Amino acid sequence: MVRAGAYPRYVNSVNAYAEELLEGLNEPQRRAVQHPGGPLLVIAGAGSGKTRVLTHRVAYLVRTGECGLGEILAVTFTNKAAAELRHRVGDLLGRSTRGLWVATFHSACARILRVEAEKLGYTRTFTIYDSDDSKRLVKRCLEAEGADTKRFTPNAVRNQISDHKNRLRSVQQAQDLAAGHYDRTVADAYAAYQKQLVANNAMDFDDLMARTVDLFERYPDVRERYRRAFKHVLVDEYQDTNPAQYRFLQLLCMDDPMHQAGPSGGGAGRDALGAGDDTNALTAPLAGEEPGHRNLMVVGDDAQSIYGFRSADIRNILDFEDDFPDAEVIKLEQNYRSTQHILDAANGLIEHNTNQREKHLFTDEGTGDEVRVRALQDDHAEARWVVSEIERLAGEGVPLGDMAVLYRTNALSRAIETSLTQAELDYQVIGGVRFFDRAEVKDALSYLAWLHNPANTVAFARVVNRPRRGIGDTSVGRILSHAASTGVTPLEVIADPAAAGLKTAAVRAVTTFAGQIEELRERLFGGPDEVGGAGGPASQDLRIADLVEDVLRITGYRAELEASEDPQDEGRLENLDQLHAYAEEFDAAEATPEDDAFHALDRFLQQTALLSDADSKADGPDGQVTLMTLHNAKGLEYDAVFLVGLEDGIFPHSRAIDSGELEEERRLAYVGITRARRHLSITWARRRAMYGPPQSQVPSRFLRELPHDALDDASPEAMTGQPSFGGAERGRRDFSAIGRIGRGSGASRPGGPPRDLSSLGLKRGSDLVSSRADAEPAPSWAPGQRVRHVKFDAGEVVRMDGDVVVVRFDEAGEKRLIAGFARLETL
DNA sequence: ATATACATCCTTTTT
DNA sequence: GGATGTATAT
Numbered sequence: 001m002v003r004a005g006a007y008p009r010y011v012n013s014v015n016a017y018a019e020e021l022l023e024g025l026n027e028p029q030r031r032a033v034q035h036p037g038g039p040l041l042v043i044a045g046a047g048s049g050k051t052r053v054l055t056h057r058v059a060y061l062v063r064t065g066e067c068g069l070g071e072i073l074a075v076t077f078t079n080k081a082a083a084e085l086r087h088r089v090g091d092l093l094g095r096s097t098r099g100l101w102v103a104t105f106h107s108a109c110a111r112i113l114r115v116e117a118e119k120l121g122y123t124r125t126f127t128i129y130d131s132d133d134s135k136r137l138v139k140r141c142l143e144a145e146g147a148d149t150k151r152f153t154p155n156a157v158r159n160q161i162s163d164h165k166n167r168l169r170s171v172q173q174a175q176d177l178a179a180g181h182y183d184r185t186v187a188d189a190y191a192a193y194q195k196q197l198v199a200n201n202a203m204d205f206d207d208l209m210a211r212t213v214d215l216f217e218r219y220p221d222v223r224e225r226y227r228r229a230f231k232h233v234l235v236d237e238y239q240d241t242n243p244a245q246y247r248f249l250q251l252l253c254m255d256d257p258m259h260q261a262g263p264s265g266g267g268a269g270r271d272a273l274g275a276g277d278d279t280n281a282l283t284a285p286l287a288g289e290e291p292g293h294r295n296l297m298v299v300g301d302d303a304q305s306i307y308g309f310r311s312a313d314i315r316n317i318l319d320f321e322d323d324f325p326d327a328e329v330i331k332l333e334q335n336y337r338s339t340q341h342i343l344d345a346a347n348g349l350i351e352h353n354t355n356q357r358e359k360h361l362f363t364d365e366g367t368g369d370e371v372r373v374r375a376l377q378d379d380h381a382e383a384r385w386v387v388s389e390i391e392r393l394a395g396e397g398v399p400l401g402d403m404a405v406l407y408r409t410n411a412l413s414r415a416i417e418t419s420l421t422q423a424e425l426d427y428q429v430i431g432g433v434r435f436f437d438r439a440e441v442k443d444a445l446s447y448l449a450w451l452h453n454p455a456n457t458v459a460f461a462r463v464v465n466r467p468r469r470g471i472g473d474t475s476v477g478r479i480l481s482h483a484a485s486t487g488v489t490p491l492e493v494i495a496d497p498a499a500a501g502l503k504t505a506a507v508r509a510v511t512t513f514a515g516q517i518e519e520l521r522e523r524l525f526g527g528p529d530e531v532g533g534a535g536g537p538a539s540q541d542l543r544i545a546d547l548v549e550d551v552l553r554i555t556g557y558r559a560e561l562e563a564s565e566d567p568q569d570e571g572r573l574e575n576l577d578q579l580h581a582y583a584e585e586f587d588a589a590e591a592t593p594e595d596d597a598f599h600a601l602d603r604f605l606q607q608t609a610l611l612s613d614a615d616s617k618a619d620g621p622d623g624q625v626t627l628m629t630l631h632n633a634k635g636l637e638y639d640a641v642f643l644v645g646l647e648d649g650i651f652p653h654s655r656a657i658d659s660g661e662l663e664e665e666r667r668l669a670y671v672g673i674t675r676a677r678r679h680l681s682i683t684w685a686r687r688r689a690m691y692g693p694p695q696s697q698v699p700s701r702f703l704r705e706l707p708h709d710a711l712d713d714a715s716p717e718a719m720t721g722q723p724s725f726g727g728a729e730r731g732r733r734d735f736s737a738i739g740r741i742g743r744g745s746g747a748s749r750p751g752g753p754p755r756d757l758s759s760l761g762l763k764r765g766s767d768l769v770s771s772r773a774d775a776e777p778a779p780s781w782a783p784g785q786r787v788r789h790v791k792f793d794a795g796e797v798v799r800m801d802g803d804v805v806v807v808r809f810d811e812a813g814e815k816r817l818i819a820g821f822a823r824l825e826t827l
Numbered sequence: 828a829t830a831t832a833c834a835t836c837c838t839t840t841t842t
Numbered sequence: 843g844g845a846t847g848t849a850t851a852t
Contacts (some may be wrong), residue, residue, distance in 0.1 A: 077841040632840090
């Protein structure tokens with residue numbers, strides 16, 4: 001339905017103050033900023049000024065008088081992006097941005113849910129579980145079900161449940177959809193887990209989205225309230241939205257989400273129930289409501305959609321016009337970051353994807369350096385080459401802080417780190433264990449979390465024996481089951497441990513613990529308090545930093561670390577000091593005299609739960625080379641970028657090859673390439689030690705997809721490597737050299753690798769030795785299938801066919817392959 | 828209940 | 843290479 005004229009034409013209201021905001025914008029950017037209203041998709045290529053468009057848009061809306069600052073909701077994925085957006089809008093407007101909602105999806109939802117929690121069976125003090133908490137709870141549920149936690153690992157099951165939630169599948173739907181035994185076990189775990197969450201008065205990250213959607217669907221009046229509050233909704237990184245987030249946006253902006261959807265079905269509806277089913281009791285059309293404002297502006301780049309594994313659905317951005325038929329689409333293709341050779345490489349690579357919007361990045365900045373491609377002998381040589389290039393560029397005046405080394409998996413950082421250390425170059429590694437995920441920090445926070453919410457059994461179970469007090473798994477199990485069966489919190493159980501059936505030694509230990517907790521509660525609530533109640537006058541002057549310190553002192557946590565001989569405990573103490581400093585900062589910044597300690601704690605916990613250490617990310621001190629995964633690099637840029645480990649099996653990752661998710665891998669490579677402003681180098685190693693002894697590697701297929709004109713060395717040697725005849729390794733023959741047979745499109749090229757097994761020291765029909773007794777065949781593997789790619793470990797080589805090796809597996813040998821390294825196609 | 832020794836498993840991860 | 847979990851002994 002076309003609704004021309006239905007939107008306010010504030011564009012025409014001449015307003016010099018507002019028009020000022022259009023200066024310096026290119027044509028499509030300006031159109032986006034001036035968009036009259038209604039659904040708008042901005043396809044913002046890498047480096048095309050997407051944040052600029054968003055900030056100017058917000059400022060423009062305000063200055064034209066289209067709406068007040070407080071009537072705009074801008075949603076991002078990270079706290080960092082939200083903070084930057086707010087900051088830049090403030091700069092543009094030259095005034096405070098108080099009232100403007102700039103938030104991550106999750107914090108916006110958390111804020112809404114705090115107010116409305118009772119409607120969903122929670123209290124407003126509900127706890128937010130991070131992935132570790134939720135994994136623990138899933139594990140407990142699986143054990144309670146008697147599921148085999150070997151086959152059903154808590155992590156895998158948690159991911160499945162997460163996927164269900166992100167696709168807005170209720171427990172019931174998950175159970176209905178479950179086909180096999182595995183799915184059914186997962187669905188049952190989901191049911192138990194969800195029940196436990198409610199009993200714990202806790203929500204996981206996914207719940208923040210899903211429960212808000214529930215809230216809006218079940219309470220049209222609530223939905224209406226928020227829909228009226230926000231006349232304009234803007235979304236950053238739209239390509240990474242999942243179905244729950246898509247639906248959240250629909251509910252906030254549109255008339256009737258379920259019927260708004262175009263032919264392909266709307267995101268959530270499209271996926272919520274699986275194929276063929278399009279109804280859902282929870283999402284029934286809402287009757288008699290007012291039309292939505294439809295002012296939804298989303299900005300993103302389908303070519304940078306790299307979070308599919310977290311249920312992000314690229315179709316949200318690909319099918320935007322189907323979902324919103326009258327949507328305007330604006331493309332930003334002028335790049336302000338990189339030189340043309342780099343953009344050519346990016347353009348050429350991404351062309352190999354089929355599922356995408358056509359796009360061609362260009363720049364006015366000139367061609368610049370060609371992209372350097374290097375094949376190195378092994379991972380050490382690769383690291384040395386990268387470091388020597390870093391030194392060379394540093395000599396040319398490029399600051400170390402403007403250089404980054406990017407890799408597919410964290411494991412690849414080690415060799416680079418070693419070389420950088422040897423060269424005495426300063427570096428920082430982004431990623432790894434986050435501050436708030438560190439065991440000791442999490443322990444301290446869990447104490448606070450349990451004091452705050454005694455129903456939080458995960459926090460209880462975490463801290464009850466930390467430091468060790470002689471309360472083992474059996475005792476904890478008894479306390480928890482007694483709490484569950486009598487419907488009370490663990491706090492009440494530990495007041496009378498004998499009633500839970502604990503042995504005398506355990507009773508004594510628990511009583512000591514209970515005494516410590518009581519003391520802490522007195523501090524928090526300002527006096528003796530009946531068990532379980534959050535009432536009582538909370539102390540006014542207690543600061544969170546003090547509370548942290550009280551926890552560490554009264555529980556003996558700090559004392560144990562101080563007494564320890566373990567040198568690692570020194571670092572743990574430092575981390576706790578850092579937590580203390582963080583709490584002090586919070587106290588200073590958030591001190592509200594009218595607030596009592598409990599409510600301060602409430603906000604403190606919420607903040608820490610939703611905060612990663614985003615602030616530290618990539619904003620490290622100058623003079624340091626930055627090392628990080630490609631995923632972490634999204635949104636960042638550097639003068640010089642090194643992309644290392646471009647080898648099949650690493651990048652693209654073997655699991656992505658197996659599951660056919662090459663397009664997302666390619667987008668990841670695209671993200672990496674487009675991080676570079678002036679210098680880009682891509683390397684691969686012929687041999688690499690990953691876990692254990694070095695293995696022969698095959699250059700990434702992505703190398704061959706780069707346009708040769710953009711490269712400094714497109715020789716077969718750099719791109720495909722020289723044949724090498726591996727010897728015995730790990731007590732077996734190295735068959736990985738077969739991988740050299742693979743050469744892209746299959747056209748034979750002079751000087752190419754050998755096509756004959758005998759030249760590899762293999763005979764037709766020769767046995768390939770199994771590498772691992774525990775290796776299971778992938779479910780889809782069967783005799784007579786073709787094995788593309790490298791590193792199969794067993795079976796019989798029947799023949800080779802171009803770049804394909806045909807392998808037959810023996811009937812009996814069920815244990816023969818490393819799944820994940822061979823790509824199979826049915827003959 | 829806990830300490831130790833052994834086996835096993837390895838993407839990516841904005842919240 | 844190293845972190846994490848399980849089996850075994852104390």
